[in-house]
Amino acid sequence: MNIYRKTPLFIFCLLVIGFASCNKGNKVTPPGTGKNLVLTSYEQQKVTADNAFAIRLYKNLDGANAPGTNLFISPLSVSFALGMTSNGAAGATYTAFQNTLNFGGLTQDQINAYYNNLVTNLPELDPNTTLNIANSIWYRQGFSVFPQFLKTDSSNFQAQIQALDFSNPAAVNTINNWVNNKTSGKIPTIINAIPGDMVMYLINAMYFKSTWKEKFDASQTAPRSFYLPDNSTVQTNFMNGLIDVNSYSDGKESVYELPYSNSKYSMVIVIPAAGTSLKDMVSGLDAAKWESWMAGLQPSRATVIMPKYQFTYSTMLNKPLIDLGLGAAFSDTANFTKISTSRPLKISQVIHKAYVATDESGTTAAAVTSVGVVAASAPANAMALFDHPYLFAIRQMSSGIILFVGTMNNPTLSGN
Numbered sequence: 001m002n003i004y005r006k007t008p009l010f011i012f013c014l015l016v017i018g019f020a021s022c023n024k025g026n027k028v029t030p031p032g033t034g035k036n037l038v039l040t041s042y043e044q045q046k047v048t049a050d051n052a053f054a055i056r057l058y059k060n061l062d063g064a065n066a067p068g069t070n071l072f073i074s075p076l077s078v079s080f081a082l083g084m085t086s087n088g089a090a091g092a093t094y095t096a097f098q099n100t101l102n103f104g105g106l107t108q109d110q111i112n113a114y115y116n117n118l119v120t121n122l123p124e125l126d127p128n129t130t131l132n133i134a135n136s137i138w139y140r141q142g143f144s145v146f147p148q149f150l151k152t153d154s155s156n157f158q159a160q161i162q163a164l165d166f167s168n169p170a171a172v173n174t175i176n177n178w179v180n181n182k183t184s185g186k187i188p189t190i191i192n193a194i195p196g197d198m199v200m201y202l203i204n205a206m207y208f209k210s211t212w213k214e215k216f217d218a219s220q221t222a223p224r225s226f227y228l229p230d231n232s233t234v235q236t237n238f239m240n241g242l243i244d245v246n247s248y249s250d251g252k253e254s255v256y257e258l259p260y261s262n263s264k265y266s267m268v269i270v271i272p273a274a275g276t277s278l279k280d281m282v283s284g285l286d287a288a289k290w291e292s293w294m295a296g297l298q299p300s301r302a303t304v305i306m307p308k309y310q311f312t313y314s315t316m317l318n319k320p321l322i323d324l325g326l327g328a329a330f331s332d333t334a335n336f337t338k339i340s341t342s343r344p345l346k347i348s349q350v351i352h353k354a355y356v357a358t359d360e361s362g363t364t365a366a367a368v369t370s371v372g373v374v375a376a377s378a379p380a381n382a383m384a385l386f387d388h389p390y391l392f393a394i395r396q397m398s399s400g401i402i403l404f405v406g407t408m409n410n411p412t413l414s415g416n
Contacts, residue, residue, distance in 0.1 A: 034264060035124045037399050039117070042106055046114045047401045049102030050079050052287035053324075054402040060320040062282050062407055068229050070413055072313045072354045072406030074367030076118075080204035081369035082326075083115050084135060084153045085347070088339030089329065096328035100321065112156035119158050122396065128261035129210035134182040135159035138175055139200040140166045144342040153202075166194045175201060179368050183207045186355040186366035187312075199345065200373040208394065208403065210260035211362035216241040216304075218360045226307055226411055227388035229277065236411045237308045238387070239360050245304065245384070248296035253281060255293045256302065256384050259397065260362060266397050267363060268294075269306070271390040278389040278407065285391075294400060306386040307411035310357035317350040317369075332376045339373070348374040356406065365394060365404050 039047065054075030065071050079101060086097040087108070098104055103111055123131045135157040139145055141164060153159045160178075164171040176189040182205035190203065216239040225233040246257035246266075252273050259266040270293065272281040322330055326347075329336075334346035354367040386408075393405040 034126045034262065035121055037117075037121055037125055037396060039399055042110050043114045043117060044399065046102075046106060046111065047399050048287070048291075049104075050076065051290060051400065051402050052102055053079060053100070054405055055285055055287055055290055056324055057317075057320060058405045059282055059285060060323055061315065062279070064320075065407065068409050070311050070313065070407055070409050072311065072356050072365075072404065073315075073352055074206050074354055074365070074369070074404045076401065076403050077204045077206045077354075077367040077369045078317065078350070078352060080115060080119075080133070080135060080157065080206075081202055081350070081371045082321075083111065084137065084157050084159060084202045084204070085329075085371045085373070087112070087152045087156075088149050088336045088345075089334075090337050091335040092333075093328045093335040096326050100324050100326040112152065116156045116158075118401075125396070126210070126261050126264035129265055130207065131265075132182060132184075132205070132207040134178075134205045136178060136203045136205075137161050137200065138164050138171075138203070140164070140198070143199045143340065145200070145340050146338065149339050159202075166198060175203070179203065179205055183355070183366040183368060184209075186364065187353050187368050190351060190353060190368050190370045191372075195348070195372075195374065197374040198348065198372055199343075199375055200339070202371040202373070203368065205368045206366060206403070208265075208363070208365040210265055212243075212360075213259045213261060213263060214241065214243040215362070216243075216360040221308065221360060224305075225387065228410055229279075229389055234410060234412045238305050239308060240303070240305050242301065242303045245300055245302050246297035247300045247302065247384075248293055248298065250296070252276065253293070254384075255297065256304070257297050257397075258304070263397060265403075266395060267358075268393045268395060269386060269390050270392075271386060271388070278391065278409070282391060282407075291400075303383045304386075305384065306358075307408070308359050309408065309411040310355075311413055312353070312355045312415045313406070314351070314353040317352050318347075321350055334376060336373065344376040345373050346376040348372045354404070354406075356404065363394065367404065 057075050089097055119133045137159050150161050154161055179190045180188045184207050220240040221237050223235050224238050226236050227233055248255040253270050255270050257266050257268050329347045336345040349372040351370045356365045389409045394403045
């Protein structure tokens with residue numbers, strides 16, 4: 001019998017990954033507290049805007065996702081790649097970036113300073129967490145690019161800039177080797193070939209690896225049933241541990257947060273109440289509801305039972321971004337005159353790939369976003385059993401910024 005259906009709703013909560021042992025005695029003693037992320041008022045405003053973009057993008061992709069399949073993206077990776085690209089936009093095309101990424105009310109200098117703060121300081125917050133954020137711009141050798149555009153992205157995004165002979169097949173390997181290196185081999189490739197009209201790739205890569213604040217005891221891991229959206233079941237290994245969490249329930253959803261290492265990062269899991277599907281819950285999700293969940297989190301202790309899993313996800317983001325208001329950047333009338341005026345330019349493709357693995361020790365996650373530019377013509381001792389579809393996210397705890405967000409529909413799937 002599905003234990004979830006017999007358990008009070010408040011125990012099914014939003015889960016944030018953060019534990020490194022299954023009992024107090026095994027807690028990691030960090031070698032140092034690391035940095036604190038200090039944000040100006042406008043940077044905190046941009047965090048709120050990025051989270052709103054994250055939820056809108058996630059909802060769009062989840063709505064189009066094939067039934068019963070998983071989903072995992074890094075909206076922050078997408079934001080970085082598009083943020084770099086926006087420095088080359090002007091006129092109505094830049095307005096489209098503003099509207100899609102919620103830049104409204106911020107100057108371009110403030111936006112660039114925000115990304116510079118994140119790329120500089122997010123990796124330094126926790127000595128027990130590896131977070132690599134890397135950016136690069138690759139452009140066709142001989143293509144005239146304004147030096148100011150390259151300088152802006154190099155200084156603010158710490159982007160590696162390189163001209164390549166795109167007609168040489170080795171250029172594909174050069175770009176893919178960079179991606180493979182920056183994601184520690186979790187995402188080996190981002191492109192298969194370079195089209196003849198491609199003049200530039202703007203790429204962000206992110207790699208995250210951290211241990212739980214309280215690790216799960218591997219000896220307690222055991223098979224049990226996970227309920228699929230159609231209520232059939234699959235057998236998979238579940239981790240089990242009595243651990244400290246932050247939890248919240250409003251009777252409609254339950255939220256648990258599990259911190260990583262020294263509570264600089266966490267994983268959040270949201271599971272709907274009995275009788276409500278994950279699809280229905282996600283369809284009603286917006287930034288205000290997310291913020292209310294996060295504001296309601298309170299310390300508690302719970303027996304957490306969740307599946308081990310590892311899977312990859314890849315998608316073309318053209319349609320979702322057009323749906324969210326970025327259509328001008330993909331059209332033949334796009335205005336990227338801050339990149340170059342040698343010929344009209346437009347975005348031809350935005351490719352996103354992501355990887356996630358969660359086990360008794362912690363979580364490893366990676367993501368890559370490539371923008372291709374072409375010439376245009378609960379209470380204590382509750383039980384948190386995650387044995388049916390749920391939303392999960394990885395966020396930076398003090399600022400609240402969402403790094404990754406996904407859907408767990410089937411923990412036995414390894415790809416899409």
